[in-house]
Amino acid sequence: MITKIGTPxxxxxxxxxxxxxxxxxxxxxxxxMLAAGMVMGPAGFxxxxxxxxxxxxxxxxxxxxxxxxxxxxILKRATSERxxxxxxIASLDLRDFSGPVRMLSxxxxxxxxxxxxxxxxxxxxxxxxxAPLPTTLLLSVNFCTPExxxxxxxxxxxxxxxxxxxxxVEIAESLFSADTEVMWPATQPQTQLFENSxxxxxxxxxxxxxxxxMLHHTANRSDLGLAAFRLATGTARGEDSDLVQSDPILAxxxxxxxxxxxxxxxxxxxxxxxxxxQSLVVAxxxxxxxxxxxxxxxxxxxxLDLLREMxxxxxxxxxxxxxxxxxxxxxxxxxxxxxRHKGSLSRPLLLFCLRENCTELLEFSHPLLSDAEYxxxxxxxxxxxxxxxxxxxxRDPIMSAYVAFRMVDAEHRKQGENLVMSAPPRPKPxxxxxTSPSGGLNSVKNDVAVELASRCNWNDCIQxxxxxxxxxxxxxxxxxxxxxxxxxxVTTVKEEVDxxxxxxxxxxxxxxxxxxxxxxxxxxxxxxxxxxxENGNGSxxx
Amino acid sequence: MPPAFYRTLTxxxxxxxxxxxxxxxxxxxxxxxxxQDIENTLxxxxxxxxxxxTNYRNxxxxxxxxQHFYPADPASPKPDLPDxxxxxxxxxxxxxxxxxxxxxAAIADNILRLSDRNPRKLIGIITPDNKVRTKxxxxxxxxxxxxxxGKPPIHTFVSGQxxxxxxxxxxxxxxxxxxxxxxxxxxVILADIDQHQPKHDPYALKARFYVMVAxxxxxxxxxxxxxxxxxxxxxxxxxxxILVRK
Numbered sequence: 004m005i006t007k008i009g010t011p012x013x014x015x016x017x018x019x020x021x022x023x024x025x026x027x028x029x030x031x032x033x034x035x036m037l038a039a040g041m042v043m044g045p046a047g048f049x050x051x052x053x054x055x056x057x058x059x060x061x062x063x064x065x066x067x068x069x070x071x072x073x074x075x076x077i078l079k080r081a082t083s084e085r086x087x088x089x090x091x092i093a094s095l096d097l098r099d100f101s102g103p104v105r106m107l108s109x110x111x112x113x114x115x116x117x118x119x120x121x122x123x124x125x126x127x128x129x130x131x132x133x134a135p136l137p138t139t140l141l142l143s144v145n146f147c148t149p150e151x152x153x154x155x156x157x158x159x160x161x162x163x164x165x166x167x168x169x170x171x172v173e174i175a176e177s178l179f180s181a182d183t184e185v186m187w188p189a190t191q192p193q194t195q196l197f198e199n200s201x202x203x204x205x206x207x208x209x210x211x212x213x214x215x216x217m218l219h220h221t222a223n224r225s226d227l228g229l230a231a232f233r234l235a236t237g238t239a240r241g242e243d244s245d246l247v248q249s250d251p252i253l254a255x256x257x258x259x260x261x262x263x264x265x266x267x268x269x270x271x272x273x274x275x276x277x278x279x280x281q282s283l284v285v286a287x288x289x290x291x292x293x294x295x296x297x298x299x300x301x302x303x304x305x306x307l308d309l310l311r312e313m314x315x316x317x318x319x320x321x322x323x324x325x326x327x328x329x330x331x332x333x334x335x336x337x338x339x340x341x342x343r344h345k346g347s348l349s350r351p352l353l354l355f356c357l358r359e360n361c362t363e364l365l366e367f368s369h370p371l372l373s374d375a376e377y378x379x380x381x382x383x384x385x386x387x388x389x390x391x392x393x394x395x396x397x398r399d400p401i402m403s404a405y406v407a408f409r410m411v412d413a414e415h416r417k418q419g420e421n422l423v424m425s426a427p428p429r430p431k432p433x434x435x436x437x438t439s440p441s442g443g444l445n446s447v448k449n450d451v452a453v454e455l456a457s458r459c460n461w462n463d464c465i466q467x468x469x470x471x472x473x474x475x476x477x478x479x480x481x482x483x484x485x486x487x488x489x490x491x492x493v494t495t496v497k498e499e500v501d502x503x504x505x506x507x508x509x510x511x512x513x514x515x516x517x518x519x520x521x522x523x524x525x526x527x528x529x530x531x532x533x534x535x536x537e538n539g540n541g542s543x544x545x
Numbered sequence: 546m547p548p549a550f551y552r553t554l555t556x557x558x559x560x561x562x563x564x565x566x567x568x569x570x571x572x573x574x575x576x577x578x579x580x581q582d583i584e585n586t587l588x589x590x591x592x593x594x595x596x597x598x599t600n601y602r603n604x605x606x607x608x609x610x611x612q613h614f615y616p617a618d619p620a621s622p623k624p625d626l627p628d629x630x631x632x633x634x635x636x637x638x639x640x641x642x643x644x645x646x647x648x649x650a651a652i653a654d655n656i657l658r659l660s661d662r663n664p665r666k667l668i669g670i671i672t673p674d675n676k677v678r679t680k681x682x683x684x685x686x687x688x689x690x691x692x693x694x695g696k697p698p699i700h701t702f703v704s705g706q707x708x709x710x711x712x713x714x715x716x717x718x719x720x721x722x723x724x725x726x727x728x729x730x731x732x733v734i735l736a737d738i739d740q741h742q743p744k745h746d747p748y749a750l751k752a753r754f755y756v757m758v759a760x761x762x763x764x765x766x767x768x769x770x771x772x773x774x775x776x777x778x779x780x781x782x783x784x785x786x787i788l789v790r791k
Contacts, residue, residue, distance in 0.1 A: 005602070049628075050628075099782065263788055292605070292628070294606070294634065294635070296634065297635075329659075330634045331634065331637040331659075331764070331766055331791070332637065332639055332655045332656070332659060332734075332766050332791070333655065333788075333791075334655075334658065334659075334662070334691045335658055336661055336662065336691065336692055337661075337662055337693055338693050340689075356665070357662055358663075359763070
């Protein structure tokens, strides 16, 4: 996929008009796609798919033309599998999307069209776009009746991984008045137009989404975390690459994210770690589900016989034994285990068995864990949970939009497809906003930091600086209850944050309440724009 | 509840109520009503009985083991297997107290360490009778292994106890099988499985294991002593992908 980079959105009046197309599905499939961040073929639903228009040409997304009645058979198909399914029509705005599509006419003829933006013929009723597409293209999710919409919203509330706040859920009865005269499926199947295009499970894209989310959350914990996140989002600064390269396993992150093999010079630990990651991704494409811990253990055991460095073997054997041991009733305390196994291969793998999901990892901290070990654990957990399993608390709207785009981008690159889409802005961790390249907090940032610390009750990182008149430096001062009495005159009294303590607090879990974070970001937003203009950096992604 | 319970309800004039039940989950078969009993007493047409098939509690490996003990009563259909959760572990069978195995004290230390590794989780130890319950409760209380977070709360509950334990916090709770119906724990340890009764009634024994296994949300361990009981052993699955022998 080709990405347009760095062009800020035009004001609404100057933007291209919306190009609306409709996807016909049911409310359960819609919920799954919202959780997955992508509109995809049946293979992406694992065993949760209910027949709808997506199974017409698996791997291709049928989109119906706006203001043209949808064939009755298609609407019927979407709810045919179970009684409780509700018809749902998702409207997508493809104004910022182009790429080769298959166009379908009323009489069932299909033709290849080089770009979805090309002029339509009068009798065109639908087009097929290669899956997947990001849910950021969704303009609205439509239901026929208020009751259907309410049922859908209740169902969304019952699951942990769907957040409807950034989606428009509407009632559009007119969309559901079907055309009974159009035969469907098309009477003249033109299978040659869909050759060599299987319906693939987007397992790599989903894993990448999970990793990006975890890197975003771990970016607030350390400079290394921030460097890894910037590297993963294509916005690395000079020192970021050096920082990440300092750990031989983490150094391979960019290769994995590109979908490439790890480098030939990678050491044994890196080979083993990224081998586990690859096994976990492959396991998610298999029909028969396997426990990720079993997948990781099976891979590591297989590697025992293939190790080039024989001195590594006893360490790996011990690691495998401990990973097995403390899943159940064996093993020692976490401290004992971390003391027994050092390094950025062993410790992330131990955490993999000790904590069950990304939230539990983010809640966990231990003084023996290094930044690199924690980040690598985050990557493992991100792959294991994948974007699909992440709860609402770990997916804010800006990150969700960015991740949806990156997941789809990765899947299309893998398929060699040539789709063009605008990239949403990259999410910025608070640590990045508070730590400018020039170093230190300027006055505006300091004020916002003090306000944030105060609202979050991080009193340990707030301090008060009293500037005295020149020559008035007292040798001692008096303390009266809660007051400090200084001799002489002061010129300024200013509250500030202790930067190290403040940054430490920023990285702790649970994160700042979304409302407070949104207000802080708003205040810092304008300042950030000024800084970026000064540094000559546009908002970009790629 | 026995059929008389439902008859009493109707005699008392109750008109609108619903019963959520699983005929396969029986600790005291003599005190239970069958689906047929309930339908007859409350005059419910079979088609009006709603069958709930989704298992929201157990992980897939635990549900798989529970299915092994499913008493196969067609009146209450087998629930669907849940999806595989990312960190779901296969249930384990441990033997202790023999020449080559861990002592009870070592098992108690390991239970405390298990709790220490994830202090928010609630571990339920389900015992066959009061003797085993007291044995485990006392051993856990006297154990003192090195832990990262201090000793977890250790509770026990016995039928008739006035003060109900707090199931909302982590720690370890030891209860008898007779009291476990309706409860759930993050981790369940079935203690001294060889001591469960009634050994002469395989259906009732299987039903009891079905209930006990289904208490576990995430993790399940079975403990047996050296006094291996052929009747109980014969009930256990031999497939290591369902039950791992440690």
